[in-house]
Amino acid sequence: MSEGFTITRQIGIDAGHRIPDHGSKCRHLHGHRYVVEATCRPVDGTLQAAGEENGMVLDFGFLKEEMMAHVDAPCDHGLILSFHDEEVLAMLAPPGIDTGAWLEELRGTVCAQGYAATEETRLGQKLYVIPFPPTAECLARHWYERLDPAVSARSRGKAELVKVTVWETPNCRADYGVG
Numbered sequence: 001m002s003e004g005f006t007i008t009r010q011i012g013i014d015a016g017h018r019i020p021d022h023g024s025k026c027r028h029l030h031g032h033r034y035v036v037e038a039t040c041r042p043v044d045g046t047l048q049a050a051g052e053e054n055g056m057v058l059d060f061g062f063l064k065e066e067m068m069a070h071v072d073a074p075c076d077h078g079l080i081l082s083f084h085d086e087e088v089l090a091m092l093a094p095p096g097i098d099t100g101a102w103l104e105e106l107r108g109t110v111c112a113q114g115y116a117a118t119e120e121t122r123l124g125q126k127l128y129v130i131p132f133p134p135t136a137e138c139l140a141r142h143w144y145e146r147l148d149p150a151v152s153a154r155s156r157g158k159a160e161l162v163k164v165t166v167w168e169t170p171n172c173r174a175d176y177g178v179g
């Protein structure tokens with residue numbers, strides 16, 4: 001990365017997941033305290049020069065609001081699953097409805113908007129469904145893709161998202177972003 005300013009905001013969420021294809025313990029349903037970091041830089045390399053964000057890339061508070069809306073609100077205390085994980089998803093189908101039709105509707109939503117977030121499930125379990133395994137890498141890319149337009153809009157085109165980092169444990173992280 002070239003010389004210049006970046007800012008990074010961190011949030012933490014608790015969520016469950018499983019990696020269905022994993023050959024060992026990660027195929028079991030389990031949870032993490034995910035730490036998610038978003039790093040931004042000024043589009044033109046300079047800090048804002050007027051207004052309430054004078055001297056800033058982007059107000060940390062604005063960045064937090066976007067991360068809370070796009071990461072925390074749909075995923076915190078939820079279960080993050082791949083839509084290919086049909087056996088687990090089927091267990092969460094709301095009682096009294098056709099499970100196959102419910103899975104088909106979920107798949108349609110994921111295909112249309114890249115994810116499905118719902119609590120209309122068995123036990124009201126909060127569910128976040130994505131089209132790939134919920135590894136740290138895939139989640140970093142997914143949250144990057146959700147936050148990228150939000151950062152541009154919130155900064156009125158003055159800041160851009162450089163990368164999203166997902167800490168799955170205190171020792172393991174994945175990064176996704178521009179080179």
Ligand SMILES: Nc1nc2c(c(=O)[nH]1)N=C([C@H](O)[C@H](O)COP(=O)(O)OP(=O)(O)OP(=O)(O)O)CN2
Pocket residue numbers: 019026134135136137168169170171172
């Ligand atoms: N490249 C990746 N490898 C693994 C991922 C991943 O998302 N990307 N995920 C897992 C599991 O989800 C698992 O929960 C984490 O694995 P692991 O580091 O082995 O878990 P520990 O509890 O032993 O972590 P410590 O930090 O050492 O306590 C596996 N691999």
